[in-house]
Amino acid sequence: MIELSAIVALGLIFGLALLGVHIALAFVIGSTAGLFMLFGDWSITLGILEQTAFEGLRDYNLMVIPLFAVMGLIIARSGAAHDLFAAANGTLRMVPARLAVATVAGNAFFAAVTGVGVAAAATFSQIAYPPMKKHGYRRDFAAGCIAGSSVLGLLIPPSVFMIVWAILTEQSIGRLFAGGLLPGILLASLFGFYCVIRALVTPDVITGDAEAGGNPDLERPDPVGILGVTAIVVLTLGGIWGGFFTPTEGSAVGLMGAVVLGFVKKMSVREIWDAAREAGMVVTPILLLLLGAAMYSKLLALAGIPQLVGTFFDAMQLGPAGIILVMCAIWLLLGCFVDSISIMLLTVPLFWPVAQATGIDPIVFALVGILVIEAGVLTPPFGIGAFVVLSAIPDRDLRLTEVFVGLAPYWIMILIVALAVYCIPSLATFVPSLM
Known part of the structure; x- marks a missing residue:
């Protein structure tokens, strides 16, 4: 019973x-x-x-989620995301397919102030796709680059995804943020490298005259936006990692910095309020999910299900690597049908005790799990990243199948980085060890 x-x-x-x-x-x-x-x-x-x-x-730690979400959306609406994209494009003048590489670089930097992958996907769909289309980038290549690189926000701190994982497993949010730094940089570098190689090996993905790759000059970025975002990242994450702030305090400081940047960038009070309302629409479902998941976790604990799951894995005699592989397969399968936050809430309460019993480092397991579940954001038929980009990109000719085709290499690269983190644990543990 x-x-x-x-x-x-x-x-x-x-x-x-x-x-x-x-x-x-x-x-x-x-x-x-x-x-x-x-x-x-x-x-x-x-x-x-x-x-x-x-x-x-x-739970006091839950305040981190809305504070970081509002901070990121204010920065997005201030025009700073466009500044990041234009600055990256200008810096990469000699790089083939530099608009695609600039999209990856802009998403990586934008991830450090948003923590919400959906926000990055929607923002860069509006910023990056029109110039890529104008300069001859094939639709699947452009859309895949935008959707694929948007998931960097789930890994690079301050990731809301990491915050939820830390709350579920009672880990330090700050240490988990630190653990995601090197894998996040590695993944962004891999994405950028792929864009360059793809443009060189398959020239037909870019048919514009401006390149061997369509390298247009964009409107000059506002240095205020670049410096402002940099200052917020350094102050917020540096303060958390340096021990000056708790993650909750750091998120509040970051929000204050975002509001100041918004006013400097000529945002009205109404625009800042609209950003806060939009953040509420993103955060409220997450908090409701956490409430439902807390009830679900209580049921699992009272019914002794984690112990049964542990016994089941022991009986299979797969060893630590085999157990992690089975978990990853379940995460990828669920990614075909359920959104990433729900996957985490359904499985982490069951898998976490088993992973602890295998002796795997908690931060390594967290990052492997986040990366594999992150791949689910891109997995057909219900990869939410693809749907967000499809709805946000101003191109009625774009088809969902084209988005998924363009996403496939990014899905593979995410799994490669997950394997690298498992095989080389120092990728995840080196930065936290310095704290």
Whole structure:
């Protein structure tokens, strides 16, 4: 009966989600049904849910999510993202396919102030795609570059994805941020290298006259935007890693810096307010998901499911590498049907105790998991990154199949970096060891 309650809960969560019910509500309904089956008493069930909801949403660390989200969207609306893109393009004058490489570089730097991959995808769809189309970049190559590099925001700190992982596993947010730095730089470098090689090996991906690769000059970037974003990154992340701020305090300082930058860049109070409202639309579903996931985790703990999962993996006798491989396969399979945050909330409470038992470093496991789940953002048929880019790009001729074709190399590169982090743990642990 104990195991049945958790199985019924999980079945309800998946079933309701596939029927179109919001995943947060599916978590709540499934967890409620499972807890009632476990105790057979509504007063106990509702009491547990009430306590879980109260304890979950009053967590001080949760403030990091809305603060970083508002900070990133204010910076995006200020025009600083365009400044980053134009500056990268101007710096890479001798590089083939420099608009594509500038998109990767701009996304990497933008990721350091947003933490929200969807925001990066929507922003660079408007900024980078029109000049790429104008200068002869093939649609699948351009759209794939924008969607693929947008996921850097899930890895490069201050990633909201990392914050959620840290909360679920009770790890240090600051150390997890530090762990993502080198893999994030490696992944961005790999993306840029691919764009250059692809343009050289397959010249037909860029048919414009301005290149051997379409290298136009863009409007000159505003140095205020570049310096402002740099100052915010250094102050926020440097303060967190240097021990001057907690992540929550650092996010508040970063938000203040973003507001100042917004006013300097001539944003109105109404525009800043609209950015805050848009951030609320992004953050509210995440917080609701965390609430539902907290209830789901409580059910799993009370039903002893993590212990059963651990026993199951022990019985398979796969060894640490085999166990991680099975987890990665499950994450990739779920990525075909469920969004990345939901995948994390469904699986991390089950996989985390098993990973600890294998002896894998917590930061290494976190980054491998984040990278593989990140690949799910690009996985057909429901890769959210592809849909965001398709809806945001101002090109009615662009097809979803073209976006997924363009995304395929980025999906592979993400998995390559995940393998590198597992095989070379110092990629994830070196920077945190300096803190």
